[in-house]
Amino acid sequence: MNGLQRAGRWIGEHLVLAAGLLVLVYMFVPIAVVMLMSFNDNSESRNVYAFRDFTWSNWANPCKPDGMCEAVVRSIEIGLLATLVATLLGSLAAFALVRHDFIGRSVANTVIFLPMASPEIVMGSSLLALFVAGGFGGQLGFVTIFIAHVMFCLSFVIVTVKARLSGLDQNLEQAAMDLYASEWTTFWRITFPLVFPGVAAAALLSFSLSFDDFIITNLNAGQTVTFPMFVWGVAQRGIPMQVNVVGTVMFLISLFLVVGNMLVTRKRAAV
Amino acid sequence: MRRGRFTGYWLMLPAGLWLALFFVIPFYSLLATSLFDPEGSVLTGYDVDYHFANFVDALQQFWEPLVRSLWYAAVATAICLVLGYVLAYAIALKAGKWRTLLLVLVIAPFFTSFLVRTLSWKLILADDGFVVDTLQFLQLLGDDGRLLATPVAVIAGLVYNFLPFMVLPLYASLEKIDGRLIEAAGDLYASPTRGFLKVTLPLSKPGVVAGTLLTFIPAAGDYINAALLGSPNQRMVGNVIQNLFTSTGDYAAAGALSVILMAIIVAMVMVYIRTAGTEELV
Numbered sequence: 146m147n148g149l150q151r152a153g154r155w156i157g158e159h160l161v162l163a164a165g166l167l168v169l170v171y172m173f174v175p176i177a178v179v180m181l182m183s184f185n186d187n188s189e190s191r192n193v194y195a196f197r198d199f200t201w202s203n204w205a206n207p208c209k210p211d212g213m214c215e216a217v218v219r220s221i222e223i224g225l226l227a228t229l230v231a232t233l234l235g236s237l238a239a240f241a242l243v244r245h246d247f248i249g250r251s252v253a254n255t256v257i258f259l260p261m262a263s264p265e266i267v268m269g270s271s272l273l274a275l276f277v278a279g280g281f282g283g284q285l286g287f288v289t290i291f292i293a294h295v296m297f298c299l300s301f302v303i304v305t306v307k308a309r310l311s312g313l314d315q316n317l318e319q320a321a322m323d324l325y326a327s328e329w330t331t332f333w334r335i336t337f338p339l340v341f342p343g344v345a346a347a348a349l350l351s352f353s354l355s356f357d358d359f360i361i362t363n364l365n366a367g368q369t370v371t372f373p374m375f376v377w378g379v380a381q382r383g384i385p386m387q388v389n390v391v392g393t394v395m396f397l398i399s400l401f402l403v404v405g406n407m408l409v410t411r412k413r414a415a416v
Numbered sequence: 417m418r419r420g421r422f423t424g425y426w427l428m429l430p431a432g433l434w435l436a437l438f439f440v441i442p443f444y445s446l447l448a449t450s451l452f453d454p455e456g457s458v459l460t461g462y463d464v465d466y467h468f469a470n471f472v473d474a475l476q477q478f479w480e481p482l483v484r485s486l487w488y489a490a491v492a493t494a495i496c497l498v499l500g501y502v503l504a505y506a507i508a509l510k511a512g513k514w515r516t517l518l519l520v521l522v523i524a525p526f527f528t529s530f531l532v533r534t535l536s537w538k539l540i541l542a543d544d545g546f547v548v549d550t551l552q553f554l555q556l557l558g559d560d561g562r563l564l565a566t567p568v569a570v571i572a573g574l575v576y577n578f579l580p581f582m583v584l585p586l587y588a589s590l591e592k593i594d595g596r597l598i599e600a601a602g603d604l605y606a607s608p609t610r611g612f613l614k615v616t617l618p619l620s621k622p623g624v625v626a627g628t629l630l631t632f633i634p635a636a637g638d639y640i641n642a643a644l645l646g647s648p649n650q651r652m653v654g655n656v657i658q659n660l661f662t663s664t665g666d667y668a669a670a671g672a673l674s675v676i677l678m679a680i681i682v683a684m685v686m687v688y689i690r691t692a693g694t695e696e697l698v
Contacts, residue, residue, distance in 0.1 A: 157608060158510065165506025168499045169518065172525050172579060178536040179528060238431035245424025253428060260439055262629065264637020264681065266654045270661055270674045271442035274449040277667070296438040299431055357530050359640060360654070364661055376531040380644060384535060392532035399527035403520055411516075 176396060183389035203386045210385035216375035217391060223287065223371065224355040227294035232348045234295070235302025236340075242303070243310040260300045268297065269361035276365065285367030293361050298351040305350060309343025342410040349402055356395070449671030470672035478656050478673055485652040486680070488567065489636035492574035493582075496631045497624065499575070500582030504623070505616075507583075508590035522583050534573055534644050541569050541645070565647035573641035581630040589623030590616070625692045633681055653677055 186200035208214040238257075242250060260268065272293050276282060281289065317339070321331040359373035366374060376388055451466050475482075507518045525533065541547055541563040551557035563569050593616060601611035639654030653673065660670035 154608065161502065162506045162510040165503045165510070168503040168579075169521055171499075172522070172576070174540065175533045175536040175576065176525055176528055178539055179532055182536070182539070234431040234434060237427040241424045241427035245427065247424035247428065250424075253432060256432075256435055256440065260435070262633055262685070264633055264654070264677065266637040266639065266657050267446070267674050267678045268439070268442070270657060270670060271446040272438060273661060274445035274667070274671060275438070275442040278445045278448065292438055295434060299435060303431065353527050357526075359531055360638075360658075363658070373529060373531050376529065376535070380531070380535060388532055388535075392528045396524070396528040400520075400524055403524070403527075407516060407520060 176392075179389045179392045179396075182386060183393045185386050185389075187386060203390050207387050207390050210379070210387050212370065213372075213375055213385065213387060213391070216370045216372045219287075219369065220356050220372040223290055223294060224352045227291055227298055227355045228348050228351040230291075231295045231298035231302050231351045232344060235299050235347060235351075236306045236344055238299075239303050239306035239310055243307055257300050257303050260297050261304070265297075265358075265360040266364075269293070269364035272296070272361065273364045283367075285365055286369040289365045289367070290362055290369060290371065293365050294355040294358065297358070297361060298354055301350050301354060302347040305347040306340065306343045309340055309346075313339055342406060345406050349399065349406065353399060446671055446674055449667050450675045452668035452671065467668065470668050471676060474669050474672040474676060477669075478653065481651045481656050482653045482673075482676070482680075484650070485636050485654065485677075488571055488574060488642075488650075488652065489632050489638075492571050492578065492635050493628050493632040495571070495575045496579050496582040497628060500579055500586050500627060500631075501620075501624075503579075504583050504586035504590050508587050508593075509595075519587065522580055522587075526580060530577065531640060531644075534577065534640055537569070537573050537576065537645060538564065541572070564645060565650070567646070567650055569645040570642050570650045570652075573645045574635045574638060577638070577641065578631045578635050581634070582627040585626035585630060586620065586623040589620045589626075593619045621692065625689065629685060629688070633685070636681060637677065 181196060183203055184199050184201070185196050186198040186202065238253075241247065242254065242257075272289075273285075276285060276289055313336075318331050318335050321335045322328070326334065357373060358371075359377060362371055363374055363377070370378070372391065376384065379385060379388070450470055451468065452470070453467050503522070507515055507522070511518050539545065543562050543564065548557065548561075548563055551563075552559060552561065557563070563572075597615050597619070598611055601615045602608070606614065637654050639652050639658055642650050642652040642655055657670050657673050657677070660666045660673065664670075
């Protein structure tokens with residue numbers, strides 16, 4: 146093997162890595178822009194798509210735009226509630242699918258895959274059609290949004306928890322049982338702690354899906370305004386810079402949680 | 417843990433019921449809506465009179481945004497496949513101990529609002545922005561050329577928003593590949609390129625299939641990118657459906673169009689899966 150070839154190979158190998166990192170950078174450009182714009186002072190100008198002056202005022206007065214904080218709070222409420230219900234029901238279903246045999250299991254597996262593979266606009270309009278047909282067309286709001294969010298979060302929860310559960314060594318539970326632990330004790334002392342990172346990841350995913358959803362929510366929200374709907378509403382007129390503050394905060398909090406979850410999982414694995 | 421004969425059913429029941437009530441049954445409502453008599457309205461109520469002409473009307477009136485959606489989604493999926501493959505390959509096979517961190521970074525953009533991120537593309541691609549100026553300087557874009565309100569902007573937005581859906585399944589299948597197989601190809605005097613084409617690429621096929629589907633399907637139904645980054649000339653089928661439901665209140669046409677979109681997607685997915693010859697999706 147001559148040196149030229151070796152050099153070529155070295156470049157080849159690192160070229161892929163460099164190209165990959167470049168793609169990753171591309172994914173972060175808009176987020177950098179959001180962060181930057183959260184410090185933009187556009188009070189002098191109507192153009193919200195250019196950086197004028199640096200200011201802290203957007204961070205100091207995050208609730209200045211009319212209705213924005215109300216929308217954020219509503220999104221958080223819906224997100225927490227939908228996450229709680231979807232994580233609970235989804236985790237139970239994941240246990241059923243991995244640990245139990247029952248008639249219709251393969252049908253259930255398919256049905257769970259479908260919401261992830263259907264265009265949101267179709268799911269949203271179907272649900273709206275159902276609500277209207279059921280006579281709830283005039284009562285769209287918090288409850289209908291909540292129902293929709295649990296629906297589309299469920300699949301993601303089930304898939305995430307299932308993945309964790311099927312990678313789990315069942316011998317550990319067997320060992321606990323052999324040591325005379327009851328089924329209940331085994332579950333809480335062995336199974337649950339091992340599955341927990343999966344459940345936590347699923348809950349995090351649910352919350353961010355719910356908080357972020359626009360297409361399905363918009364069709365089923367009636368007069369209720371969530372944060373994405375607020376953004377959509379003001380997008381035509383030019384968004385207030387505080388929207389970027391919310392975007393930045395969301396990003397930082399979830400990054401913190403994801404990295405935290407990762408570190409905890411790794412520490413556990415090391416022990 | 418397998419003792420109770422019915423435990424499985426009980427555990428599955430709540431989630432199953434929720435999905436049946438709010439995911440499966442709504443499809444029937446949608447189907448019924450698509451057969452409404454278009455003379456009705458939300459206020460006076462609709463008659464289900466098996467008005468199949470709704471489908472013909474919808475196709476005649478809206479074939480253009482429908483075709484455009486499929487076209488934009490296909491182009492965006494192709495670009496995502498190239499970019500996503502490079503990134504997934506780099507993470508799975510070249511990143512070493514940085515793997516987990518890079519994977520977290522792939523999903524991290526998910527956590528900033530989709531709408532806020534898309535709006536920030538509006539700034540990046542703005543008429544007097546850096547990107548447009550550079551392209552004009554390189555003579556790739558005319559002096560009064562712009563990116564916003566063009567198909568380029570909409571497709572760029574779609575690529576950006578759905579890239580993680582491509583990267584994750586690709587990563588999952590690339591990561592599973594036994595490195596010894598690639599080494600074996602090298603030992604048998606296959607060049608790296610040939611080794612990639614004959615070993616790595618075929619083994620990553622399940623990821624390619626899952627990734628393209630997970631990108632294409634939401635992209636075809638998306639209307640946020642077209643609405644925020646495009647002009648009415650880039651209107652996609654999602655924009656039309658959304659408008660018919662929320663502004664025009666023409667439920668019959670909206671229902672018919674949704675059913676058509678779903679039918680086209682299901683047909684395409686089935687043909688695709690058959691030709692790609694894989695059953696392993698999740």
